[in-house]
Amino acid sequence: MGPAAVHVRGGVITAVTGYDDVPPGAPVQEVGDAVLMPGLVDTHVHVNEPGRAEWEGFQTATRAAAAGGVTTLVDMPLNSIPATTTADAFRAKLDAARDRLHVDVGFWGGVVPGNADDLRPLWDAGVLGFKCFLCPSGVDEFGYVAEADLRAAMPVLAGLGAPLLAHAELPEPLARGALAVAELDGRHYAVYLASRPAEAEHRAIELLVRLCRETGARVHVVHLADADSLPLLREARAAGLPVTVETCPHYLHFAAESIRDGATDHKCAPPIRDRENRERLWDALGAGEIGLIVTDHSPCPPEMKGLDDGDFLRAWGGIASLQLTLSVAWKGARQRGYTPVHLARWMCEAPARLAGLERSKGAIAAGRDADFVVWLPDEEFTVDPAKLHHRHHVTPYAGATLPGVVAATYLRGRRIYHRGQLTPGPAGRTLLRPA
Structure with missing residues (x-):
């Protein structure tokens, strides 16, 4: 990291040279003391269109992405109608x-019961990989898979070389947790936390690792919340298994002890756990045991969040943070001695690799798309929900003071956001895996 000149032609980086190595007469965009980083790649975004665009849509989600320095996102296959489970x-x-x-968008396909024969057609049509749930997803259109379903799907995915992204919670521990709190007051965050015990994550990851070993399919554990499951993942990688894992800004920022009763804007699944757990997630990032930070951006209409009655057990689970992800991650990273280089690794390079986009995204290097975020690491702002561009302005970060102001975002060399203003007209493309 240091002063450099990044040369761009036709939307592609052609060279990265010394700061003073600029051809005479070439147009120059000087960013001064700001950080120039690759545009963020967020591989865990719920856009929900078509069918539930009143929750979130492509226009609003990609506007929020551009304002947050995210130049590439990958859309999850559920919550839209139809779900992305067939060609x-x-x-x-x-x-x-x-x-x-307004930014580039790729797509995950879905693995649901009975659609093993649909996986190759989806892959050939251009999805970047596949997502499944090991417990109820919350929507009828996207069923959850049992071990038998995974045994049908994972050999197909292994043959394709496609990653399987898994929501890792098993239904049996969740059912026991729900039964244990059935008569308790759902306005207490501790009640919701007890309803989704860490055992559900731990046992699901055990199953995924075992099937990865048997089938050879690539497995990616999404939104890890349970730090006690890290040894399972560490052992799998030590054995040479193709297992990767991500976590999310909310697990790195919040802690269960500080979540007020009734604050259902903090509800997500798996749930936010305690401070000690949060610090272990940060340690795992620093050690390379967790490779990615992505948002799990999942908005819904405000009434579904249950802010009026504050009942965690009835509220929709999902946190919208696409526009804030860089600043939230930077706040925690800076406090723990990490640098923008770490953020680029966790939020640009590794997500691009997961999605198979590393030839064009995720790094400032010759041959990559000229996707950049220019940001000011020491400048702070207070989160005003009214200034967020996603569909609904509900966020647990409202009123928080965060460092790291996004000054500008560039997509293939074109400036699409600058100091609070989005460039008119959508500039993004769909990103399809070549057949």
């Missing part, structure tokens, strides 16, 4: 995205 449904998704993208 026909994927075509409907692509139709919904057309002419609505």
